Amino acid sequence: MVRPDVDSDCLMKADPRRATAKSEPANSMGAMAAKDEVERSGSKFSQALEAAVRLPGVRINRAAYLRNALKRHCTDEQIEQAIVGSPAAAGIPFEIITEAANTSIKYETAKVTGISTVAGIPGGLAMIGTVPADLAQYMGHMVRIVQKLAYIYSWPDLLADEGEELDEATEGMLVLFIGVMFGAHLAQSGVTKAATMISAQVAKKLPQQALTKGAIYPIVKKVATYLGARMTTQIFASGVAKVVPVIGGLVSGGVTLGTFLPMAKRLQKHLASLELTKPDLRPQDDDIVTQEVVDDDPQESEHASSDLISEDKTH
Numbered sequence: 001m002v003r004p005d006v007d008s009d010c011l012m013k014a015d016p017r018r019a020t021a022k023s024e025p026a027n028s029m030g031a032m033a034a035k036d037e038v039e040r041s042g043s044k045f046s047q048a049l050e051a052a053v054r055l056p057g058v059r060i061n062r063a064a065y066l067r068n069a070l071k072r073h074c075t076d077e078q079i080e081q082a083i084v085g086s087p088a089a090a091g092i093p094f095e096i097i098t099e100a101a102n103t104s105i106k107y108e109t110a111k112v113t114g115i116s117t118v119a120g121i122p123g124g125l126a127m128i129g130t131v132p133a134d135l136a137q138y139m140g141h142m143v144r145i146v147q148k149l150a151y152i153y154s155w156p157d158l159l160a161d162e163g164e165e166l167d168e169a170t171e172g173m174l175v176l177f178i179g180v181m182f183g184a185h186l187a188q189s190g191v192t193k194a195a196t197m198i199s200a201q202v203a204k205k206l207p208q209q210a211l212t213k214g215a216i217y218p219i220v221k222k223v224a225t226y227l228g229a230r231m232t233t234q235i236f237a238s239g240v241a242k243v244v245p246v247i248g249g250l251v252s253g254g255v256t257l258g259t260f261l262p263m264a265k266r267l268q269k270h271l272a273s274l275e276l277t278k279p280d281l282r283p284q285d286d287d288i289v290t291q292e293v294v295d296d297d298p299q300e301s302e303h304a305s306s307d308l309i310s311e312d313k314t315h
Helices: 008-014 016-054 062-070 076-084 094-119 133-152 168-181 185-199 208-212 217-241 247-272
Strands: none
Touching: 016 133, 016 168, 016 217, 062 076, 062 094, 062 133, 094 133, 094 247, 133 168, 133 247, 168 185, 168 208, 168 217, 168 247, 185 208, 185 217, 185 247, 208 217
């Protein structure tokens, strides 16, 4: 029998097994709650991305874009080679590619800033499913600039025709591109891995298996979770601006200009640094691998150092 004058904390100190038994359920519940929050963050971003891709005008036709972006600088023959292969394979000078990329960034930045200003005014935009319409629109322009920069820097087609569902591999690649825009170092690693695999293929296409099952897949999951958390923070931040009509809209537009432009430039800088953009480093016909290159060791990416997810503050 326990004496009434004995404090319960003393009993725990006397018998540490009781304290351990008491703390274990709490630790377990905390771990489960943390895991649930991580999964919710990734799911939030996936929902926003899927909503954005469904918006009219978000999907960019690769051939049409390359024709329009290169028509003032290249011959018809060069342009067709760029469409069939890539701008790098067509031998298009890097200065022209850079100019085309800069033009696309300016265009999309102007468009997304205007949308953000309207969205900042109460009643300007509503909801698209469970995703705020202004967020979906903003994400839509992110997906647009991702496609344009990817295509001009020699990546293969990303999105299918309007109306078709977003497949898992393409969604994973978009997650990585947007992660680079947000400055996640781990996303840069994933994009670099994918670019290396694409360079080794005859028919240039996304490395489907690596993005959905292989070494890049764990990176995609971690980056999606990171982006979901960032997205939630930014929704709350932009919500403050909507308290004041008109002025709130102008503030939202200014914030968008200050964020979208440097994020697009960050992606441009990373894509421009990859070997995929360099004609002299592309594999020769005799050396090209005809099958998809797959890294069979996903553990390396799964256990990547946590500091790789840290943000790159440079523009």
